[in-house]
Amino acid sequence: MTLKPSSKLSWFLPLLIPAILLILWQIASDIGFLKPSILPSPLVIAATLLELFKSGELLKNLEVSLVRVMEGFAIGAGLGLLVGFTMGLSSRMERALSLITGLLRPIPTIAWIPALILWLGIGESSKVVVIAVGSFWPVLLSAIQGVRGTDPKYLEVARVLEKDSYTTILKVVIPSALPSIFTGLRIAMGIAWASVVGAELIAASSGIGFMIMYAREVSQPDVMLVGVLAIGLTGLLIDFLLLQLQKRLLKWSVNP
Amino acid sequence: MTALQIKNLNHHYALSQGELEVLRQVELQVQSGEFISIVGASGCGKSTLLRLIDGLETASGGEILLDDKIIQTPGLERGMVFQEPRLFPWLTVEENIAFGCRANTHESEKQKLVHSHIQLVGLLGFEKAYPHQLSGGMQQRTAIARALVSQPQVLLLDEPFGALDALTRIQMQQEILKIWQAEKITVILVTHDIDEAVYLGDRVLVMSNRPGTFQKTVPVALTRPRDRNSPEFSKIKKEIYDEFFNKTV
Numbered sequence: 001m002t003l004k005p006s007s008k009l010s011w012f013l014p015l016l017i018p019a020i021l022l023i024l025w026q027i028a029s030d031i032g033f034l035k036p037s038i039l040p041s042p043l044v045i046a047a048t049l050l051e052l053f054k055s056g057e058l059l060k061n062l063e064v065s066l067v068r069v070m071e072g073f074a075i076g077a078g079l080g081l082l083v084g085f086t087m088g089l090s091s092r093m094e095r096a097l098s099l100i101t102g103l104l105r106p107i108p109t110i111a112w113i114p115a116l117i118l119w120l121g122i123g124e125s126s127k128v129v130v131i132a133v134g135s136f137w138p139v140l141l142s143a144i145q146g147v148r149g150t151d152p153k154y155l156e157v158a159r160v161l162e163k164d165s166y167t168t169i170l171k172v173v174i175p176s177a178l179p180s181i182f183t184g185l186r187i188a189m190g191i192a193w194a195s196v197v198g199a200e201l202i203a204a205s206s207g208i209g210f211m212i213m214y215a216r217e218v219s220q221p222d223v224m225l226v227g228v229l230a231i232g233l234t235g236l237l238i239d240f241l242l243l244q245l246q247k248r249l250l251k252w253s254v255n256p
Numbered sequence: 257m258t259a260l261q262i263k264n265l266n267h268h269y270a271l272s273q274g275e276l277e278v279l280r281q282v283e284l285q286v287q288s289g290e291f292i293s294i295v296g297a298s299g300c301g302k303s304t305l306l307r308l309i310d311g312l313e314t315a316s317g318g319e320i321l322l323d324d325k326i327i328q329t330p331g332l333e334r335g336m337v338f339q340e341p342r343l344f345p346w347l348t349v350e351e352n353i354a355f356g357c358r359a360n361t362h363e364s365e366k367q368k369l370v371h372s373h374i375q376l377v378g379l380l381g382f383e384k385a386y387p388h389q390l391s392g393g394m395q396q397r398t399a400i401a402r403a404l405v406s407q408p409q410v411l412l413l414d415e416p417f418g419a420l421d422a423l424t425r426i427q428m429q430q431e432i433l434k435i436w437q438a439e440k441i442t443v444i445l446v447t448h449d450i451d452e453a454v455y456l457g458d459r460v461l462v463m464s465n466r467p468g469t470f471q472k473t474v475p476v477a478l479t480r481p482r483d484r485n486s487p488e489f490s491k492i493k494k495e496i497y498d499e500f501f502n503k504t505v
Contacts, residue, residue, distance in 0.1 A: 153342050160310060160336045161356050161406070171355065175346040252346040252386045 040222040048222040049229070057211070062230060065196050065207040068124065072131025073192045077139045077185060079132070084143025088177070089169070094144070101140070109134035109191065110198045122203040127196060134195035135188035142184025146177025179253055182246045189242060193235050208234075259288040259442045260309070260410060265318035267304060278304050280467035282318070288409075291436055291443045293457030295450055295496060301468030302446045306414050309444065310336050322410065332358055335403030339415045341395035343387040349398050350374065350383040356402035373401040376435060393424040397431070404439065411436075413445040417452065429455055433480060450496050454489060455482055462499045472499055 022042050028034045029041030036044065052058040087094040087101075112133055113126075120126040150173050158168040200209025208227050215223035265282040268275045278301040286292055296302040307313045309320055311330040320327045322334070330336075335356075343352045353370045361369070374380055377397040387395055396416055403411060413432070417425040429452060436443050447453050453460045454476055464471040474496055478488055 153338070153340065154344060156312065157338075157342050157344075159312065160330045161402075162330060162332050162359070164359070167359070172344065175344065178346075250346075252388070 037219070037221065040225065045222050045225050045229070049226045052223065052226055058226065058230060061206060061208045061211045061227075062234060065200065065209065066234070068127050068199075068207065069131055069189075069192050069196050072128040072196070073135045073189060075128065076132035076135030076192070077188055080136045080139025080184070080188070081143050081181070084140045085147060087140075088144040088147025089173070105137055109195050113199055113202050117203055127199040127204070127207075130199045131192045131195045134191040138184045138187040138191065139181070140184075142180045142182075142187075143177065146180030146184075147173055149180060150176045179250055182242075182250065186239060186242050186246075189238055190235065193231070193238065197231055257288045258285050259290075259322065260284070260286040260444075261321045261324075262309075263319050263321070265305075265308065265315050265320065267301070267308065267313075267316045277467040279308075279315075280469045282469055284461070284470065286410075286442060286444065288442055289440055291456055291458045292445065293453035293460045294444065294446045294463055295448065295453045295460060296446075296463030296468065297465050297500070298448060300463050300465045302463050303414050305463075305468065306336075306412050306444065306446050309410075310334055310412055332406040333409045335406065335408035335411045337396070337399050337403050337411070337413050337416045339418050341387070341392075341399040343395055343398055343402075345387050348384050348386055349379060349390070352387070352398055353401045353405050356405040358406050369405050369407075373405045376404070376438065377401045378431065391424075392420050393428055396420065396428065400432070400435065404435070404441075407439075408441070410442045410444065413443065413447075415447055416445075418448070425449075425452070430481070432456065450493055451484065454492050454496065455484060460492075460496060462496055472496075 025034070026042050029036070029039070029044075034041070040048075049058070083097070087097055109130060113130055116126040116129050120129060154172050154176060155168065158172050163171070196207065197209040197212075200207040201213050204210040204213075208230060212224050212227035215221070215227065262282055262284040265279055266277075267279040268277045270276075282305060284292075294302050294305070304313070308315050309327065311327050311334070314328065327334075344355065347355065350370050353373055354366055357366050357369060374383060377400055379394060379397055379401070382390065382394065387398070390398070400416070416432075417428045420428060432443075432445075433456060435441075443456075445453070445456055450460075454474075457476055460474040460476060461470045462472040462474065463469065474492060476482075476492055478486075478492075482489060
């Protein structure tokens with residue numbers, strides 16, 4: 001239990017510390033403490049942001065990255081749900097797959113990037129696959145946990161009411177696993193977004209990660225930082241949208 | 257007419273240090289439309305007996321027959337209400353009740369059944385509410401409606417009001433009598449509340465502890481609605497109470 005600040009304050013509070021930091025940063029730049037070639041001032045970065053936004057370069061790169069994320073996330077999360085439900089529902093399947101999932105899961109997603117470039121080239125497919133791999137694991141684990149966590153008392157109700165296994169899975173197991181699955185999806189989305197930037201930093205000719213890397217090569221620290229900032233903002237926006245979707249879908253849950 | 261017969265029922269659980277005998281030589285004949293109360297201390301096996309009647313567990317020995325057919329699995333001709341409402345939190349009141357319908361029920365028929373059972377348990381106006389928005393008593397009403405919507409012959413109640421406060425419990429007891437009279441259904445109620453058992457049952461069966469078996473049957477020949485404060489009521493309660501506490505060993 002935490003104390004809730006009053007409503008006026010609660011809007012203002014998350015902005016306070018960033019504002020102080022920005023002001024200090026701006027002052028440090030103005031007095032020449034920070035070199036513009038290393039770390040440009042907030043006002044310069046803001047101007048660059050506006051310029052890149054107007055020229056369409058920022059949105060174009062963001063769009064390229066977002067499309068990759070959506071494709072990879074759809075494949076990874078879809079497979080995660082499929083395998084997760086199979087493993088959650090059948091202990092035999094879980095046993096059969098336990099060694100291979102246990103071995104592959106600890107491997108960081110970016111460790112696959114060189115191998116995937118070797119196999120798939122530096123085109124779209126290698127990036128989409130990296131994202132799919134990254135999104136797969138959290139969804140897999142949350143689906144297994146969600147299915148396994150179904151209250152046996154609810155399953156007993158389904159038995160008492162003579163429901164077949166199809167109805168029981170659809171009406172009892174899946175809804176009961178949804179809160180856990182949503183947590184997995186949100187984590188997976190975060191990883192997917194991180195993976196696309198990782199993949200683009202290593203090899204790409206477009207996308208937000210490429211924009212950052214290229215800006216470094218041509219010594220444009222302001223463009224570089226705009227890219228970094230855009231990643232943070234987009235990630236925040238995506239998580240916000242997922243949270244809204246979760247609230248809407250899980251309105252029955254007392255604590256969604 | 258005999259609806260339910262229990263013949264020489266025995267049940268035991270396998271434990272690591274041997275077997276635990278839960279039920280021994282349980283015999284029971286329930287007439288169609290009868291209201292049976294079973295009282296016993298906690299852990300005496302009364303809930304296990306109900307689970308065996310429902311078919312959730314299989315007895316180690318003996319048999320249970322409903323209309324001369326042996327019970328082996330759960331079936332919709334027996335409705336079950338547990339101590340906890342066990343409503344699905346993701347379904348509204350009407351969706352929870354509709355979940356109790358038979359698989360082949362037509363949609364329009366389903367709507368009619370759900371509506372009439374919402375009316376029966378007094379939940380009109382709460383059709384779209386989610387379980388967490390309801391009080392404990394209303395949740396249990398929903399669970400009763402879900403058990404009744406498939407129109408079972410027998411309603412099995414496993415300490416259904418045990419978790420409710422005293423006033424709500426009395427209200428629910430009156431409610432269940434009303435439902436029993438309206439639906440002309442056979443009811444088997446398991447409880448540890450002697451007052452509840454006498455108030456509701458045509459007969460009260462007293463179950464002994466470890467192993468569980470019926471040690472006494474007390475007929476309750478009082479007209480309904482019964483007055484809990486009448487001397488006759490108290491006399492029957494005392495007779496049952498003595499079975500548990502004042503027995504000379």
